Amino acid sequence: MKDALKWGSFVGVMAVTVAWLGGAFHPKIAPAKVPEQGQKVCGIKLMKVEPQNLVVKANYAATVVAKDTARLSTRIAGFVEKIYVDVGDHVKKGQLLMVIDPKDLKAQIEALKHQIEAAKAQAWAAKRTYERLKALAEVNAVTQQQLDMAKAQYEAAENAVKALQASLKALENNLKYAEIRAPYDGVVAMKPVNEGDFVGPGSFLMAIDKPPYQVVAYLPEKHFGHIKVGQTLEVEVNGKTVQGEVVNVAPAVDPVSRTFMIKVALPQNCNVVSGKSAYVLVPETKKEKVILIPKSAVFKWGDFTAVYVVDKNGIIHLRFVRLGLSYGDKVEVLAGLEPGDVIVVEGVKKACDGCVVVKNCLST
Numbered sequence: 001m002k003d004a005l006k007w008g009s010f011v012g013v014m015a016v017t018v019a020w021l022g023g024a025f026h027p028k029i030a031p032a033k034v035p036e037q038g039q040k041v042c043g044i045k046l047m048k049v050e051p052q053n054l055v056v057k058a059n060y061a062a063t064v065v066a067k068d069t070a071r072l073s074t075r076i077a078g079f080v081e082k083i084y085v086d087v088g089d090h091v092k093k094g095q096l097l098m099v100i101d102p103k104d105l106k107a108q109i110e111a112l113k114h115q116i117e118a119a120k121a122q123a124w125a126a127k128r129t130y131e132r133l134k135a136l137a138e139v140n141a142v143t144q145q146q147l148d149m150a151k152a153q154y155e156a157a158e159n160a161v162k163a164l165q166a167s168l169k170a171l172e173n174n175l176k177y178a179e180i181r182a183p184y185d186g187v188v189a190m191k192p193v194n195e196g197d198f199v200g201p202g203s204f205l206m207a208i209d210k211p212p213y214q215v216v217a218y219l220p221e222k223h224f225g226h227i228k229v230g231q232t233l234e235v236e237v238n239g240k241t242v243q244g245e246v247v248n249v250a251p252a253v254d255p256v257s258r259t260f261m262i263k264v265a266l267p268q269n270c271n272v273v274s275g276k277s278a279y280v281l282v283p284e285t286k287k288e289k290v291i292l293i294p295k296s297a298v299f300k301w302g303d304f305t306a307v308y309v310v311d312k313n314g315i316i317h318l319r320f321v322r323l324g325l326s327y328g329d330k331v332e333v334l335a336g337l338e339p340g341d342v343i344v345v346e347g348v349k350k351a352c353d354g355c356v357v358v359k360n361c362l363s364t
Contacts, residue, residue: 042358046310047297049337051289056327057234059147062217063239064266064276071107072097074092075177076105077200080193085206087191088273091182093179097206100199102178111172118162131153170208178346186210189273209274213266214247215282218259227282233264240268244280291333292325296346297325299329307337308344308351316344318353 081101085091130150136142190207193199215235219227227233227249236242248263264273264280285306299306299318308321337343344351 003279012289039352039355040358041127041316041347041350041355044344044350044357046342046357047293047345049291049293049333049339049341049343051291051339052193054290054292054327054332055283058284059069059236059279059281060217060219062215062235062264062278062280064213064272064274064278065213065263066186066189066213066274068184068210069274070183070186070208070210071204072180072183072206072208073204074180075174075201076100076102078102078104078178078198079159080195080197080199080205081326083193084196085188085191087188088271089188091186091188091208093182093184094258095182096179097188098180098193099277100180101323102175105171105175105178109168109175109357112164112168112171116161116168119157119164120271120322123161126150126157140263150334180205182208183265184208184210187273188274207274212268213270213272213274214263215244215266215278215280216261216263218254218257218261218284221253221258223282224260234282234351235264235266237266237270237272237276241281242270242317291337291339292327292330293333293337293343294345295326295329295331297343297348299348299351308348309337310344310357314357314359316351316353316355316357336364 016112078100080098082099083097085095085097091097130147130153131148133142133147137144137147180273186208188206189209191205193205199205215237227246229244229246229249232243233246234241238321243265244266246262247265248261250261253260262280272278293307297307298321301318301320304320305323306318309319311315311317319336322334324332324334
């Protein structure tokens with residue numbers, strides 16, 4: 001009996017002890033009333049998310065053109081002996097650009113000179129014959145027919161000399177076309193031939209641009225009436241973006257292509273030549289408003305992207321978002337945020353899920 005009483009007392013003491021350890025004798029606090037005790041965060045910047053109009057810049061292909069472009073050729077045939085310039089070089093008016101070997105032309109000139117000497121000899125002989133017969137005709141020693149024939153032969157010989165001399169002059173005049181010179185101050189835009197190439201009369205040898213430069217683009221009809229002369233547009237050329245001024249706008253839309261032409265003047269410091277490709281950037285406003293946030297607000301979580309959202313109690317929550325295209329230092333949010341959400345845009349590394357924002361030390 002005594003053992004049973006001892007055992008019962010032991011069990012009772014143990015039950016009371018367990019109940020006490022479990023908090024049975026402490027006052028109860030409803031779960032909803034337990035305050036969150038997250039880590040406090042200071043020195044961050046917040047932003048309220050608002051939909052906004054998105055202005056994007058559409059790229060339209062363009063081509064660089066010069067104010068004037070001279071396409072140089074030659075009147076002679078021969079091998080290119082020497083080229084003194086290359087594409088992109090600046091040249092002065094009258095500067096020697098290229099030399100064509102004139103050996104063939106010089107050989108023709110020498111041969112023609114020999115023919116002229118022979119023709120002169122024949123003309124001299126014909127003249128002597130005509131003068132002798134003319135003297136004999138005065139004493140009726142020759143007939144008038146013989147005299148007329150001698151005169152005709154003499155005149156034909158003289159005309160042959162003149163014709164050969166004219167040909168010689170033409171060949172000697174063509175000799176200067178062996179030297180290709182710049183027609184004005186400009187830039188070498190094209191050089192389709194190399195030293196050693198054979199060229200003939202009319203062959204295209206070189207193109208010389210006369211600045212200033214412009215780009216020509218054809219824009220879709222939707223921009224017609226919105227692009228004005230004097231307007232500034234951005235142009236991408238040589239891997240850089242420069243500011244250009246619209247100098248010409250076509251007065252009407254092409255009824256077939258439904259496009260219209262514009263010309264945009266490039267700054268003088270652009271290192272370009274005619275024919276180079278470029279892009280004209282034309283601002284366009286999207287019809288639907290979008291949510292844009294600074295790239296600094298994006299938090300990388302493995303293969304996912306997220307932002308820190310701050311609720312009305314100042315508690316930070318990590319929320320995954322789906323991003324769209326980037327526009328400068330901002331990025332479009334396709335899903336995950338709603339208008340009115342407050343997000344952390346600076347000090348993201350200080351933020352944490354469940355942390356509490358200290359309002360009196362927010363970054364401004």
